[in-house]
Amino acid sequence: MSLTLKIITGMILGFLTGLFINILSLNNYDFISTYFVGGLFDIIGSIFISSLKLMVVPLVFFSLSTGVASFDKDKKLSLIAFKTISLYLLTTAVAISLGLLAAIIFSPGVGLNLTTSIEYVAPSPPGFKSVIIDIFPTNPIAAMAEGKMLQIIIFSIFFGVALRSIKDTNSQLIKIMESVTNVVMKMVFILINLAPFGVFCLMANLFAIQGVGVIGNLFQYFLLVIFVLLVHGFVVYPSLLYFFTKIKPLNFYNKLRPVMLFAFSTSSSNATMPVTLKTVTQDIGVNPKIASFTIPLGATINMDGTAIMQGVATIFIANAYNIDLTTLDYLMVILTATMASIGTAGVPGVGLIMLAMVLAQVGLPTEGIALILGVDRLLDMVRTVVNVTGDSTVSTIVAYSEDALDSNNNK
Secondary structure, X not given: OOHHHHHHHHHHHHHHHHHHHHHHHHOOOHHHHHHHHHHHHHHHHHHHHHHHHHOHHHHHHHHHHHHHHOOOOOHHHHHHHHHHHHHHHHHHHHHHHHHHHHHHHHOOOOOOOOOOXXXXXXXXXXXXXXXXXXXXXXXXXXXXXXXXXXXXXXXXXXXXXXXXXXXXXXXXXXXXXXXXXXXXXXXXXXXXXXXXXXXXXXXXXXXXXXXXXXXXXXXXXXXXXXXXXXXXXXXXXXXXXXXXXXXXXXHHHHHHHHHHHHHHHHOOHHHHHHHHHHHHHHHHOEOHHHHHHHHHHHHHHXXXXXXXXXXHHHHHHHHHOOOOOOHHHHHHHHHHHHHHHHHXXXXXXXXXXXXXXXXXXXXXXXXXXXXXXXXXXXXXXXXXXXXXXXXXXHHHHHHHHOOOEOHHHHO
């Protein structure tokens, strides 16, 4: 049984178990409510959420540092890197903004009226000056201990730049960092493989308390994320492609179809990378020297689909818990999700780890992830299609700007 099928099975069983317990609770079966809903399911679900939060700091630090350190010192490549990263960050910022805008308009989650065990007290919003200053850490260890992710990201970039400057004389340190990154990624894989059990307990606990009435809100969230993903994938990308290169989007997407299908089936940008490289170079005509840099980099930092999910999920969770977000909070979500996309690895389910970081950044309860976790695996398939489409679009635009695109492939 594939991981996708396991998680879907866990979701369905959790849903049915929760509804069954919800019906029993109407007949005053306090034993089940106490020892299963408030006991076993709540404990396992909480441990799973804590495990997601556990992976945030090491994943961002090691992935981002090694990614920056891998940049070549050649001036030409530096210019290509600047163009590539700028486009990736631009599309990610647009993606998270679209997700937030759509969620603000349609307001998913309103009416759930959930409560959290952690009392929420809305902090006074700091001034813009304080926000900018607080992005830069004074103590990186303290920032990691306290989970201040923007500070961790800034330190990781700085560390990666310094690491890059000495990699010719101290390549052993680079290898150690890469080895640790691989270990962290293995931990992520182990955690994601345990997701079916976490999904079961979280869904069972949710529906045991909320009953069947919560389905409508989850369905609204699901459809809204799909809608924004389609808009970004089939409106934003073609617009950018035609604006910068004058390539007809229909021809581009016809050639990209195998990549999209493979991405949908694997839910992994990294697993799709060989197919993406082949298609971009042989079918679209991007110079291999450009594609060999832009495609692997995109698989690491270009997570537009995940950014859209984070935008919609943030508003959904805020509405579900009746927490009002300020304009500054929205800006912080955009900034945090955009910068966090650099440290997001292209493997199934890591978007949930980054969502935990975004929620913590604006003071929303992390346990709200339980609301969307059951359907996230299905959304992950579509998100990956959007991600690899973005990788291919940016690679084509950068190649065109460097006169490294075979125009005969795009007639």
